[in-house]
Amino acid sequence: MIQAQKVSYRSKEVHIINDIDFECNSGEFVAILGPNGAGKSTFLSLLANELHQKGNKILLKSCDYNQWCEKELPKHKAKFSQHNNSDIPLNVEDVVMMGRYPYFDHIPSEEDKKAIQYSMECIDICPLQNREYNHLSGGEKQRVHLARVLSQLNNNVENKLLFLDEPLNNLDVLHQHKILELIKDFTIKGNTAIVVIHDLNLAAQFADKILLLEKGKKVCYDTPQKVLTQDTLSKVYNFPCIVTTNPVNNNPLIIFGK
Numbered sequence: 509m510i511q512a513q514k515v516s517y518r519s520k521e522v523h524i525i526n527d528i529d530f531e532c533n534s535g536e537f538v539a540i541l542g543p544n545g546a547g548k549s550t551f552l553s554l555l556a557n558e559l560h561q562k563g564n565k566i567l568l569k570s571c572d573y574n575q576w577c578e579k580e581l582p583k584h585k586a587k588f589s590q591h592n593n594s595d596i597p598l599n600v601e602d603v604v605m606m607g608r609y610p611y612f613d614h615i616p617s618e619e620d621k622k623a624i625q626y627s628m629e630c631i632d633i634c635p636l637q638n639r640e641y642n643h644l645s646g647g648e649k650q651r652v653h654l655a656r657v658l659s660q661l662n663n664n665v666e667n668k669l670l671f672l673d674e675p676l677n678n679l680d681v682l683h684q685h686k687i688l689e690l691i692k693d694f695t696i697k698g699n700t701a702i703v704v705i706h707d708l709n710l711a712a713q714f715a716d717k718i719l720l721l722e723k724g725k726k727v728c729y730d731t732p733q734k735v736l737t738q739d740t741l742s743k744v745y746n747f748p749c750i751v752t753t754n755p756v757n758n759n760p761l762i763i764f765g766k
């Protein structure tokens with residue numbers, strides 16, 4: 509699905525990402541973890557082709573990004589960013605409709621209208637659809653943008669790729685789980701999701717694989733059971749923890765504290 513070799517990123521002589529090899533397959537839910545400043549968002553933006561550095565080799569579905577047709581690419585991959593513009597003088601449904609821009613020139617079709625309706629139902633924002641976006645709470649705005657990226661990928665293309673940078677910010681527990689279940693469902697259908705997340709226990713519960721970064725370098729990339737160990741986590745996060753087994757789902761359960 510995506511293959512990246514020796515990906516690096518430097519800004520004004522500061523090495524932010526150093527020689528990271530990465531690949532993932534269709535149907536996988538990959539979580540990117542690491543402390544603040546580890547390079548998670550930068551690496552995700554590089555993978556999603558939003559940031560570029562000469563020499564990086566990143567293939568999406570075996571093709572270099574510059575081999576992709578510009579109009580076709582947004583139907584195969586979408587990205588949710590943590591820094592969305594919070595001042596958009598539009599109604600909620602108009603913001604969600606932005607996800608359909610790759611599909612129409614002037615007037616949305618019935619299919620576009622159905623696609624946004626379906627995304628708004630999935631994300632639980634139908635009651636907000638005629639509200640002014642600027643008047644929403646932080647968590648509500650976040651969910652509007654999630655509905656927007658979901659509507660972008662509502663098509664018949666197989667093996668789609670969704671990049672999400674901290675999609676759970678500002679969300680309550682119910683919506684955190686709903687969003688993660690939606691993403692899981694998306695991957696079970698053969699698509700791929702690469703998600704930057706801070707909650708290690710949610711990553712343990714939902715991710716198939718975890719990429720752990722520290723200071724712009726890959727620490728490990730493997731299953732949650734192999735990555736989320738007491739030794740690795742207390743070193744990388746520089747804070748003591750214990751890792752036990754979650755009695756509900758048998759996933760690793762991480763408890764930080766002295």
Ligand SMILES: Nc1ncnc2c1ncn2[C@@H]1O[C@H](COP(=O)(O)OP(=O)(O)OP(=O)(O)O)[C@@H](O)[C@H]1O
Nearest residue numbers: 519520522524542543544545546547548549550551
């Ligand atoms: N354009 C830039 N110029 C200079 N430094 C940058 C630039 N972009 C990012 N950085 C630095 O690179 C490092 C990695 O940033 P990045 O946002 O990728 O980290 P992160 O792991 O996503 O962090 P967080 O968990 O805090 O969101 C940080 O120290 C950041 O200050």
